[in-house]
Amino acid sequence: xxxFIEQLTPTQKQELERQFAIYxxxxxxxxxxxxxxxxxxxxxxxxxxxxxxxxxxPSAPDVHLGHTVVLNKLKQFQENGHIIQLIIGDFTGKxxxxxxxxxARKQLTDEEVKxxxxxYFEQFGKVLDMEKVELYYNSKWxxxxxxEDIINLAASITVARLLERHDFSERxxxxxxxxxxEFFYPLMQGYDSVELESDIELGGNDxxxxxxxxxxxxxHFNKEKQVVILLPLLEGLDGVEKMSKSKGNYIGxxxxxxxxxxxxxxxxxxxxxxxxxxxxxxxVEEKVQIKEDLENGILHPRDAKMLLGRTIVKMxxxxxxxxQAEEHxxxxxxxxxxxxxxxxxxxxxxxxxxIIDLLVQLELQKSKGEARKMIQNGGVKLNGExxxxxxxxxxxxxxxxxxxxxxxxVKLIKG
Amino acid sequence: xxxFIEQLTPTQKQELERQFAIYxxxxxxxxxxxxxxxxxxxxxxxxxxxxxxxxxxPSAPDVHLGHTVVLNKLKQFQENGHIIQLIIGDFTGKxxxxxxxxxARKQLTDEEVKxxxxxYFEQFGKVLDMEKVELYYNSKWxxxxxxEDIINLAASITVARLLERHDFSERxxxxxxxxxxEFFYPLMQGYDSVELESDIELGGNDxxxxxxxxxxxxxHFNKEKQVVILLPLLEGLDGVEKMSKSKGNYIGxxxxxxxxxxxxxxxxxxxxxxxxxxxxxxxVEEKVQIKEDLENGILHPRDAKMLLGRTIVKMxxxxxxxxQAEEHxxxxxxxxxxxxxxxxxxxxxxxxxxIIDLLVQLELQKSKGEARKMIQNGGVKLNGExxxxxxxxxxxxxxxxxxxxxxxxVKLIKG
Numbered sequence: 001x002x003x004f005i006e007q008l009t010p011t012q013k014q015e016l017e018r019q020f021a022i023y024x025x026x027x028x029x030x031x032x033x034x035x036x037x038x039x040x041x042x043x044x045x046x047x048x049x050x051x052x053x054x055x056x057x058p059s060a061p062d063v064h065l066g067h068t069v070v071l072n073k074l075k076q077f078q079e080n081g082h083i084i085q086l087i088i089g090d091f092t093g094k095x096x097x098x099x100x101x102x103x104a105r106k107q108l109t110d111e112e113v114k115x116x117x118x119x120y121f122e123q124f125g126k127v128l129d130m131e132k133v134e135l136y137y138n139s140k141w142x143x144x145x146x147x148e149d150i151i152n153l154a155a156s157i158t159v160a161r162l163l164e165r166h167d168f169s170e171r172x173x174x175x176x177x178x179x180x181x182e183f184f185y186p187l188m189q190g191y192d193s194v195e196l197e198s199d200i201e202l203g204g205n206d207x208x209x210x211x212x213x214x215x216x217x218x219x220h221f222n223k224e225k226q227v228v229i230l231l232p233l234l235e236g237l238d239g240v241e242k243m244s245k246s247k248g249n250y251i252g253x254x255x256x257x258x259x260x261x262x263x264x265x266x267x268x269x270x271x272x273x274x275x276x277x278x279x280x281x282x283x284v285e286e287k288v289q290i291k292e293d294l295e296n297g298i299l300h301p302r303d304a305k306m307l308l309g310r311t312i313v314k315m316x317x318x319x320x321x322x323x324q325a326e327e328h329x330x331x332x333x334x335x336x337x338x339x340x341x342x343x344x345x346x347x348x349x350x351x352x353x354x355i356i357d358l359l360v361q362l363e364l365q366k367s368k369g370e371a372r373k374m375i376q377n378g379g380v381k382l383n384g385e386x387x388x389x390x391x392x393x394x395x396x397x398x399x400x401x402x403x404x405x406x407x408x409x410v411k412l413i414k415g
Numbered sequence: 416x417x418x419f420i421e422q423l424t425p426t427q428k429q430e431l432e433r434q435f436a437i438y439x440x441x442x443x444x445x446x447x448x449x450x451x452x453x454x455x456x457x458x459x460x461x462x463x464x465x466x467x468x469x470x471x472x473p474s475a476p477d478v479h480l481g482h483t484v485v486l487n488k489l490k491q492f493q494e495n496g497h498i499i500q501l502i503i504g505d506f507t508g509k510x511x512x513x514x515x516x517x518x519a520r521k522q523l524t525d526e527e528v529k530x531x532x533x534x535y536f537e538q539f540g541k542v543l544d545m546e547k548v549e550l551y552y553n554s555k556w557x558x559x560x561x562x563e564d565i566i567n568l569a570a571s572i573t574v575a576r577l578l579e580r581h582d583f584s585e586r587x588x589x590x591x592x593x594x595x596x597e598f599f600y601p602l603m604q605g606y607d608s609v610e611l612e613s614d615i616e617l618g619g620n621d622x623x624x625x626x627x628x629x630x631x632x633x634x635h636f637n638k639e640k641q642v643v644i645l646l647p648l649l650e651g652l653d654g655v656e657k658m659s660k661s662k663g664n665y666i667g668x669x670x671x672x673x674x675x676x677x678x679x680x681x682x683x684x685x686x687x688x689x690x691x692x693x694x695x696x697x698x699v700e701e702k703v704q705i706k707e708d709l710e711n712g713i714l715h716p717r718d719a720k721m722l723l724g725r726t727i728v729k730m731x732x733x734x735x736x737x738x739q740a741e742e743h744x745x746x747x748x749x750x751x752x753x754x755x756x757x758x759x760x761x762x763x764x765x766x767x768x769x770i771i772d773l774l775v776q777l778e779l780q781k782s783k784g785e786a787r788k789m790i791q792n793g794g795v796k797l798n799g800e801x802x803x804x805x806x807x808x809x810x811x812x813x814x815x816x817x818x819x820x821x822x823x824x825v826k827l828i829k830g
Contacts, residue, residue, distance in 0.1 A: 095563055098570030145562045147603075148510055154596035155513035159574075160587060162595065172575060180577065180602075181569035183595060188562075 001224060004041035012044050022076050025284050026277040028205045029230040031212065036227045039199050043082070050082040053198035053214075053226070055138075055189055058093035058108060058116045063123035064250040065312070066234045066243030069278040070202050071127040073231060077200070084133045086124070087192050088117045091139040092185060113137075126253050126316050141195045142188055153187055156220040157213075162186070165209040186210045190217040198226045205230045206242075234278055239268035257313045261325035262407055264309040269301045272308060280311045332407070346415040347396055355380065355392040364404045379405050416639060419456035427459050437491050440699050441692040443620045444645040446627065451642040454614050458497070465497040468613035468629075468641070470553075470604055473508035473523060473531045478538035479665035480727070481649045481658030484693040485617050486542040488646060492615070499548045501539070502607050503532045506554040507600060528552075541668050541731050556610045557603055568602055571635040572628075577601070580624040601625045605632040613641045620645045621657075649693055654683035672728045676740035677822055679724040684716045687723060695726045747822075761830040762811055770795065770807040777827075779819045794820050 008016060019040050030036050043050050054074060063071075074084050090113040108116070117137075121130055145153075162183050163169050171178050186209060193201060193214030203211040211228045218225050233242045236249025243250045251263045267275060273291050276282065282290075290307070293299035306326060313322040349361055356371045359380065365371035372390050374380055380387045381403040382394065398414045423431060434455050438445075445451050458465050469489060478486075489499050505528040523531070532552075536545055560568075577598050578584050586593050601624060608616060608629030618626040626643045633640050648657045651664025658665045666678045682690060688706050691697065697705075705722070708714035721741060728737040764776055771786045774795065780786035787805050789795055795802045796818040797809065813829045 091562070095566050098567045142562055147506070147557055147560045147565060147599075150562060150565055151510050151596045151599060152513045154599065155594045157595050159578075159583075159593040159595055159598065160590070163574075163587075168574075172578075175575070178574040179570045180572050180574055180598060181566045183574065183598075184562075184566060184569065187595075 001035070001038060002042075004038050004045055007045060008041055012041070015044055016040050019080055022080070022284060023073070023229070025287075026232070027073070027229055028232045029208075029228075031215070031228040031230075035225070036200070036229070039227060050077065050199040051085055051197060052077045052082050053085040053087065053193060053196060053201045055087045055089055055192060055201075055203075056120060058088050058090050058113050059106065062245050062252060063120070063254070064243060064245065064252045065275075065279045066236070066250060068127055068253065069231050069234050070204065071124060072279065072281060073202055073229065075127050075281070078128055078132060084128060085136060085196050085198060086120075086133055087136045087138050087196070088113065088120070089189070089192075090117070090137045091142040092188060094139065098179075098181060123253055136192075136196065138188070138192050138195075142191070153191060153217070156217060157187065159183075186213045187217070190214040193226050194218050194221045194223060197223055199224070200227045200229060202229050202231065205233050232274070232278065234274070235271055237263060237266055239271055251312070253316050255316075257317045257321040257325040258328050260316065261309040261313050261322070261329055264312055265305055265329060267305070269305070272301065272304055275308055280308065281315055282311060342401060342409040342411045344411045344413050347412045348415040349396070352393060352395050355382075355387055355394050356390065358394050358396075358402065359404065362402060362410055364402065364408055364410060374404060416450070416453060417457075419453050419460055422460055423456055427456070430459055431455050434495055437495070437699065438488070438644070440702075441647070442488070442644055443647045444623075444643075446630075446643040446645075450640070451615070451644070454642060465492065465614040466500055466612065467492045467497050468500040468502065468608060468611060468616045469618075470502045470504055470607060470616075471535060473503050473505050473528050474521065477660050477667060478535070478669070479658060479660065479667045480690075480694045481651070481665060483542055483668065484646050484649050485619065486539060487694065487696060488617055488644065490542050490696070493543055493547060499543060500551060500611050500613060501535075501548055502551045502553050502611070503528065503535070504604070505532070505552045506557040507603060509554065513594075513596060538668055551607075551611065553603070553607050553610075557606065560606075568606065568632070571632060572602065574598075601628040602632070605629040608641050609633050609636045609638060612638055614639070615642050615644060617644050617646065620648050647689070647693065649689070650686055652678060652681055654686055666727070668731050672732045672736040672740040673743050675728050675731065676724040676737070676744055679727055680720055680744060681821075682720070684720070687716065687719055690723055695723065696730055697726060757816060757824040757826045759826045759828050762827040763830040764811070767808055767810050770797075770802055770809050771805065773809050773811075773817065774819065777817060777825055779817065779823055779825060789819060 005013075005016070016037060020037055023036070023040075024030060024033075039050055042048075052074060054070060078084050090108075093108040093113050093116075094110070095107065117135070121135070124130060124133075163172060165186070168178055168182075170176075189210050190213030192198075194217050197218075198214065201211045201214050208230060211230070215225045215228060235241065236243035236247055237251070238247070238249045241247050241249060245252075251260055255263070264275075272294070276287050276290055280287070290299065290304060294301065294304055306329075309329070310322040310326055313325050345362060353361075355375065356368050359365040359371040359374070360368055365374060371380075375387050375390045378386055378388075381401075383401050384403075396412060396414065398412070400412045402410045402412065420428075420431070431452060435452055438451070438455075439448075454465055457463075467489060469485060493499050505523075508523040508528050508531075509525070510522065532550070536550070539545060539548075578587060580601070583593055583597075585591075604625050605628030607613075609632050612633075613629065616626045616629050623645055626645070630640045630643060650656065651658035651662055652666070653662070653664045656662050656664060666675055670678070679690075687709070691702050691705055695702070705714065705719060709716065709719055721744075724744070725737040725741055728740050760777060768776075770790065771783050774780040774786040774789070775783055780789060786795075790802055790805045793801055793803075796816075798816050799818075811827055811829065813827070815827045817825045817827065
């Protein structure tokens with residue numbers, strides 16, 4: 001590729017640096033950095049937008065903040081006039097997993113794929129301007145490939161290279177089966193980039209191998225190679241594992257303002273900087289300022305987290321909703337006052353039982369062991385009074401309020 | 416599969432044993448033996464022929480005795496009324512090797528494939544009744560497969576299983592590249608069996624993995640599984656390596672009677688039994704008798720080899736040609752008389768030169784080193800006189816006959 005950077009005027013050079021600063025902020029890796037700069041330079045000189053690709057799995061359309069890490073990055077490109085290419089991987093979705101072993105890869109009907117794509121579209125609309133997004137279904141080109149095309153595609157890659165993918169090498173060495181067709185998923189994802197002539201592909205850091213495949217195949221087909229931007233994986237509410245629906249440690253973009261705010265307030269202090277970087281739409285300067293102020297003690301972590309909560313609710317609902325969610329939170333949790341919307345449960349159980357049994361029967365705790373721990377940690381209250389004795393016998397009275405942790409309440413109505 | 420063996424009448428049982436004795440004679444492996452018996456039994460009861468498959472590489476149509484090992488086995492099936500399915504692997508032939516690394520897999524045009532198939536047909540006609548053979552080109556079905564079909568096919572096999580193939584595992588462990596498309600050749604070969612519902616597939620012992628793939632894929636597609644019959648590889652004239660054109664250690668089925676007979680006489684005594692078994696059309700009883708007679712000293716190895724030579728020439732030419740070739744051989748080599756058809760070379764070189772230079776310039780030896788060795792081994796004669804001195808200066812005289820080894824002669828005509 002021609003060197004466009006050295007053809008830039010000083011003003012254009014500034015524009016390159018401005019865009020590059022935005023795109024490179026908060027990312028894990030850019031492969032290769034110099035090519036990204038050159039592509040931006042080309043786009044400035046030729047006044048043509050870059051094509052920025054994101055591939056989507058059609059089977060899991062529930063969007064949470066973990067997904068928005070990459071969406072926010074896409075939005076930055078969109079705000080600078082570049083084209084977003086969203087690819088629904090419907091081809092693989094419709095095949096499913098022919099071995100039937102993977103639950104995640106169950107076979108989808110055309111209707112399911114379409115419905116899931118619409119769900120994506122609706123939820124992505126909370127971040128991106130969907131009118132400007134280009135949407136593709138990869139079955140359009142993948143279903144036209146014949147065996148000869150596929151042999152040619154497969155000839156471009158070695159088995160050793162595929163076995164470099166961490167999960168493949170691990171499975172092979174531990175004797176867990178890899179079906180041959182699994183080798184094709186990265187090839188198919190890569191072929192999408194050939195077809196769409198993408199300039200850039202975004203992905204989570206765990207997609208390293210797959211998104212680089214696009215670069216490899218474009219080269220094989222004599223196309224300009226895409227640049228790969230990998231984004232960090234966002235830890236969920238537990239502060240440990242990647243945010244995911246199955247782990248239950250997520251904040252969904254569709255959640256109600258109070259839930260969204262409350263969950264945000266529960267994240268670990270250590271993760272705040274990362275959340276500001278990856279899931280808010282604040283400017284780079286604002287993010288830097290917040291992190292500095294936190295470090296210098298000018299900003300109290302609790303206040304920073306409340307700003308984070310407001311910012312997130314504002315992004316997915318509105319400024320008003322953000323204020324109300326914050327008020328709600330303050331009332332319930334900070335002032336120790338009971339919320340007004342406590343769920344009521346009709347109690348037809350025993351009149352008298354142990355506090356541990358009560359917590360388990362109300363499903364406020366999963367097991368007796370957990371209930372015992374929660375009491376020992378001082379996390380259980382009856383009508384606002386902390387329970388100290390794990391052996392406590394409770395006499396159930398009407399409208400008794402059982403509280404577990406900061407945010408779980410139940411009002412018992414005697415049936 | 417139903418048990419047909421137990422449904423046989425005593426006469427039918429005899430017929431089963433008769434056929435089985437023929438098919439199992441001289442083979443390396445039958446997988447599994449019991450299923451072969453059951454398939455024969457089924458064919459006897461239902462009076463339907465078995466479908467016996469052989470796949471052919473369309474790029475190498477020069478048929479030599481090494482190929483006839485499997486052809487003779489096919490002939491046995493044909494003589495018992497079964498159907499021979501010959502499959503020209505034109506699909507892979509037309510693709511060639513997309514990486515361009517394999518010379519053996521160069522891309523063939525439609526015309527080349529057709530021409531090579533005709534050559535096969537013509538040369539196979541020396542063993543099989545080609546009018547009864549079913550000929551297929553596998554591009555007919557392989558070219559209709561799309562990516563979804565291929566994903567389904569690939570899902571039936573694990574990467575670990577493919578890496579069990581000796582050459583794959585060796586290459587992977589020594590860091591030599593395996594292109595992903597190479598994993599598809601065994602799958603395609605196997606898919607041919609699915610398409611043709613073959614009952615039996617024949618192959619050389621080095622095809623173990625590939626022919627078993629047909630069995631595996633038939634099972635995947637809920638078809639009756641083929642039985643695999645593997646035949647020993649025939650060592651060539653050097654007695655060490657597998658007979659092959661590239662090694663120069665072969666006897667072609669198109670060669671002239673004298674050449675064919677002479678080459679046969681040059682094989683190692685140790686290999687005679689194997690040649691009788693694998694490349695002649697003698698009956699099982701005759702073969703057993705010859706081997707017994709050899710062992711007991713009733714038959715002299717030289718006489719046995721002459722019988723082998725006659726038998727082979729008779730198979731590919733005629734009984735008369737066999738007699739004449741034997742006479743020719745006796746005259747030239749056994750009685751020490753010169754043949755009548757010595758090639759003449761016009762000599763415009765030096766009048767006087769070293770014996771070593773003469774042998775090299777006449778291209779009777781490739782290098783001075785080889786020429787020296789040949790002289791030292793007593794393999795060089797001038798006008799019937801053995802040359803003892805590697806330093807000998809030769810004065811070239813008209814019609815001088817130079818002999819190297821038993822069968823290379825040149826008559827020098829002074830130019």
